[in-house]
Amino acid sequence: MTDEWRPVDLSSLDPTRRVDWPARVDATRRAVAARVASRAVPQGPLEVLGRWSRPILAAAAVLLALLGGAEALLHGAVSTPPAQLGEARRLALLSEASVAHGRRPSGAELRALLREPTP
Amino acid sequence: MEETDAALVARVRGGDARAADRLLERYFRACRAVALAVTGDEADADDACQEGFVAAIEQIDTCRDPARFGGWLLQIVRNRARNLVRHRAIRTTEPLELHQLAGGVSAAAEVERGELRERLLAALAELSQAQREVVLLHDLEGWKHDEIAGHLGLAAGTVRSHLHHARRHLRRILSEDLA
Numbered sequence: 001m002t003d004e005w006r007p008v009d010l011s012s013l014d015p016t017r018r019v020d021w022p023a024r025v026d027a028t029r030r031a032v033a034a035r036v037a038s039r040a041v042p043q044g045p046l047e048v049l050g051r052w053s054r055p056i057l058a059a060a061a062v063l064l065a066l067l068g069g070a071e072a073l074l075h076g077a078v079s080t081p082p083a084q085l086g087e088a089r090r091l092a093l094l095s096e097a098s099v100a101h102g103r104r105p106s107g108a109e110l111r112a113l114l115r116e117p118t119p
Numbered sequence: 120m121e122e123t124d125a126a127l128v129a130r131v132r133g134g135d136a137r138a139a140d141r142l143l144e145r146y147f148r149a150c151r152a153v154a155l156a157v158t159g160d161e162a163d164a165d166d167a168c169q170e171g172f173v174a175a176i177e178q179i180d181t182c183r184d185p186a187r188f189g190g191w192l193l194q195i196v197r198n199r200a201r202n203l204v205r206h207r208a209i210r211t212t213e214p215l216e217l218h219q220l221a222g223g224v225s226a227a228a229e230v231e232r233g234e235l236r237e238r239l240l241a242a243l244a245e246l247s248q249a250q251r252e253v254v255l256l257h258d259l260e261g262w263k264h265d266e267i268a269g270h271l272g273l274a275a276g277t278v279r280s281h282l283h284h285a286r287r288h289l290r291r292i293l294s295e296d297l298a
Contacts, residue, residue, distance in 0.1 A: 007258040008289045012235045014259060015151055015165070025147060028169045032139045032176045039134040 057104075061095030064088045128185035131176065139176055146189055147172060149270070150196040152260050156251035157200035159244050160207075161236070167203050171196030189270040242292040246285050253278055254285035 015021045068088045098105050122141065130138030150172055155164035175192045182191050243251050252271060256262040264282075268275045
């Protein structure tokens, strides 16, 4: 067997030989455990909605605004129940504000929005 | 029987920290080897492998093929390491005395090991990144050819070739260095 087929001794680069390596592994383990634990929290449907990512929310807002506008143009304002249009507008505004401020709407905000009476 | 990566990933997605721990035991050293192949610096490699592993767990829902978790993870670590190299800040070296006190190693032995490390890192720097990854995963971490091929997305023949050239190159540089 030639030299090229024998392993090179790289053991001096072995991190487990260093005294600070176990602390590094433990720190990583703790960080990982914290992140995994946060996944285990049960979520209701409103919380899930509240965690929508910004791009999806922005796209939904644009889509709602477009659909509302298109429907109003095609059939006139009378055929669209005002309550639904109001909800759509409020949802679009909330989404827009959330995207602008870089934060997700909370479940409470969404709940309040859907219950709010249309003027 | 060893639990598959896909099964462990599914458990992590369900919030099972022990599964994440198993993935850490399985891949953390390989992450460090890949990070070292990119950075050429042990402290940077430690940072990159830690940050990369945590980031991978955070975004585990985006791992499209959980059976190939290892390759996906190593790519995240590789990217982290590249970013770290790009934005590398001047790092002050930890005083040698700290290692000596904590480990109880003699000063002479520590200095000798430090010099050997420096020589090896310098010799590795002359290889291509793929060659460095292959030789570190094989000769340091003990991975088999097919494991390396699978996780790095290389053909088995390419892995053998990289390993062969890397070893030959390292031996030549190290023997010239000692001569």
